[in-house]
Amino acid sequence: xxxxxxxxxSFSLDEIEFISEKAKKTLKEMSKYDEHIHLESSLxxxxxxxxxxxxxxxxxxxxxxxxxxxxxxxxxxxALYAVLAEVGLLDKKELFNINKVGSPIQNHPDLxxxxxxxTSGSLAQGLSFSLGISxxxxxxxxxxxxxxxxGDGEQDxxxxxxxxxxxxxxxxxxxxxIVDLNRRQLDGSVHEIKPKDYMPLVWKAxxxxxxxxxxxxxxxxxxxxxxxxxxxxxxxVFAETSHVDGGC
Amino acid sequence: xxxxxSQREVLAAILEELGERLEDLAVITADxxxxxxxxxxxxxxPERYFNVGVSxxxxxxxxxxxxxxxxxPIVVGFSVFLMRAWEQIRNSLDIMNLNVKIVGTHxxxxxxxxxxxxxxxEDISLMRSLPNMKVVVPADSIDIQRSLPQIVESVHGPLYYxxxxxxxxxxxxxxxxxxxxxRGYVLRDGYDIAVVGAGPILSEAIKASDELKKEGVSVAxxxxxxxxxxxxxxxxxxxxKTGRIVALEEHSIYGGVGSAIAEVLARKYPVKIKFVGxxxxxxxxxxxxxxxxxxxxxxxxxxxxxxxxxxxxx
Numbered sequence: 001x002x003x004x005x006x007x008x009x010s011f012s013l014d015e016i017e018f019i020s021e022k023a024k025k026t027l028k029e030m031s032k033y034d035e036h037i038h039l040e041s042s043l044x045x046x047x048x049x050x051x052x053x054x055x056x057x058x059x060x061x062x063x064x065x066x067x068x069x070x071x072x073x074x075x076x077x078x079a080l081y082a083v084l085a086e087v088g089l090l091d092k093k094e095l096f097n098i099n100k101v102g103s104p105i106q107n108h109p110d111l112x113x114x115x116x117x118x119t120s121g122s123l124a125q126g127l128s129f130s131l132g133i134s135x136x137x138x139x140x141x142x143x144x145x146x147x148x149x150x151g152d153g154e155q156d157x158x159x160x161x162x163x164x165x166x167x168x169x170x171x172x173x174x175x176x177x178i179v180d181l182n183r184r185q186l187d188g189s190v191h192e193i194k195p196k197d198y199m200p201l202v203w204k205a206x207x208x209x210x211x212x213x214x215x216x217x218x219x220x221x222x223x224x225x226x227x228x229x230x231x232x233x234x235x236x237v238f239a240e241t242s243h244v245d246g247g248c
Numbered sequence: 249x250x251x252x253x254s255q256r257e258v259l260a261a262i263l264e265e266l267g268e269r270l271e272d273l274a275v276i277t278a279d280x281x282x283x284x285x286x287x288x289x290x291x292x293x294p295e296r297y298f299n300v301g302v303s304x305x306x307x308x309x310x311x312x313x314x315x316x317x318x319x320x321p322i323v324v325g326f327s328v329f330l331m332r333a334w335e336q337i338r339n340s341l342d343i344m345n346l347n348v349k350i351v352g353t354h355x356x357x358x359x360x361x362x363x364x365x366x367x368x369x370e371d372i373s374l375m376r377s378l379p380n381m382k383v384v385v386p387a388d389s390i391d392i393q394r395s396l397p398q399i400v401e402s403v404h405g406p407l408y409y410x411x412x413x414x415x416x417x418x419x420x421x422x423x424x425x426x427x428x429x430x431r432g433y434v435l436r437d438g439y440d441i442a443v444v445g446a447g448p449i450l451s452e453a454i455k456a457s458d459e460l461k462k463e464g465v466s467v468a469x470x471x472x473x474x475x476x477x478x479x480x481x482x483x484x485x486x487x488x489k490t491g492r493i494v495a496l497e498e499h500s501i502y503g504g505v506g507s508a509i510a511e512v513l514a515r516k517y518p519v520k521i522k523f524v525g526x527x528x529x530x531x532x533x534x535x536x537x538x539x540x541x542x543x544x545x546x547x548x549x550x551x552x553x554x555x556x557x558x559x560x561x562x
Binding site: 063064068111117118119121122124125126127128129130131132133134135136137139140142144158159162163165166 | 274295296298300301303305306308309310311312313314315316317318319321335336339340343344
């Protein structure tokens with residue numbers, strides 16, 4: 001499972017689209033083996049995950065020169081596992097052992113999984129953690145970039161406010177956050193619990209480069225990431241998705 | 249010349265000095281740079297000083313991220329407000345065993361004027377329960393000079409370092425011991441009773457030991473310093489030697505230093521323990537010592553505790 005030294009390559013957008021479709025099937029298959037998987041939330045994040053790690057992520061042995069992927073919405077880990085299995089970095093058979101005690105495949109990811117930069121699952125902490133990595137890369141003039149995936153329900157956490165007001169102060173242009181706007185949170189529709197429509201305005205107001213994309217279209221996601229990477233400000237991509245079947 | 253009566257002054261001086269030597273050292277604080285004096289590190293090393301604003305939860309996860317990228321972060325905050333970030337300490341930091349040191353200042357009753365919301369009496373208990381977290385509580389400024397540089401330089405992983413504010417009486421200047429994580433130290437030897445504790449409150453144990461000596465009672469005073477890992481050998485030795493322990497702490501008796509002592513002795517050599525600490529919230533006062541007296545943590549309480557134990561085990 002060690003990807004270092006093996007030489008990580010970038011896939012074309014068509015290849016990523018193709019791999020994502022296969023991963024989506026695997027993910028649905030996984031859910032038959034364990035009812036506790038957060039299937040909807042994994043499906044809606046799948047293409048953002050595959051586009052980042054298959055299309056953009058760059059490796060290095062130096063922590064300030066490599067890229068980082070932080071799955072702040074840790075409950076979308078099954079989507080990451082499914083993508084990794086399609087490209088041979090995880091054993092597909094192992095995926096169906098999800099949540100069996102002793103299996104590295106757990107509902108939330110830990111550092112034993114390739115591409116996982118943080119043991120996550122507790123919401124909003126991945127965002128602050130990402131700022132820490134980005135800040136140190138900037139202090140040390142590293143080449144590394146940080147990609148962070150959040151949920152829209154996650155925006156409710158107070159820690160999000162603490163973090164988003166800090167990143168622009170430090171001018172963290174190496175930080176890109178993607179917010180999966182699947183309009184769902186644990187108890188139901190975000191509209192019924194706490195609307196999120198104003199969130200892009202909030203991020204914009206405190207100094208972020210705000211971008212929108214179709215979270216079920218690899219080209220749209222890639223276009224947004226290009227915009228983000230070109231900006232000297234920290235960027236946030238609001239990715240419109242559907243929780244119903246991953247919209248793919 | 250550093251003011252040795254002020255723990256925060258000593259803290260700031262040490263961090264400035266360590267910053268010169270360690271290029272990966274970063275200091276993170278949450279708008280208490282002035283109150284903790286660590287703004288001086290920021291003046292000297294602005295790139296490695298992060299004042300995140302009044303955002304303790306973010307501060308912890310942010311520091312964990314710095315560590316992941318290769319920094320050696322020291323988080324400095326009021327110990328009482330670090331507790332609001334306990335879940336971040338658990339899930340962003342301890343769970344990955346990241347190399348972040350947390351310095352909790354203004355602990356116990358040291359922030360005497362600000363009252364109950366500002367006085368941390370539960371922090372040791374909370375930190376001690378985390379699997380990877382180590383906990384160190386220095387008795388005075390000399391103890392800080394002895395232990396902090398070594399901890400920052402050579403102890404890996406998360407560690408909670410609990411200090412006070414000012415007004416710390418120097419009680420270990422005559423001691424020659426060197427700090428070693430997991431070791432406790434004998435400040436006064438004795439054979440009738442051992443008063444075991446940590447932090448500035450140990451000055452009251454010394455006073456109690458002096459008073460009881462006049463009455464012919466021989467009281468040992470043990471500075472645990474390292475609460476986790478704890479010096480099991482020393483605790484067992486003094487339990488066997490004296491058969492009576494008074495546990496003294498500027499902290500809740502539920503889950504704190506006394507509990508840590510009891511956990512060891514219950515396994516190794518059970519003896520009677522008198523717990524001297526708090527069991528309620530603090531309040532405002534004119535001095536820390538006034539609060540120690542008010543809440544029964546002063547030398548008189550230690551003397552009374554010793555006498556109780558002597559009576560009950562005669």
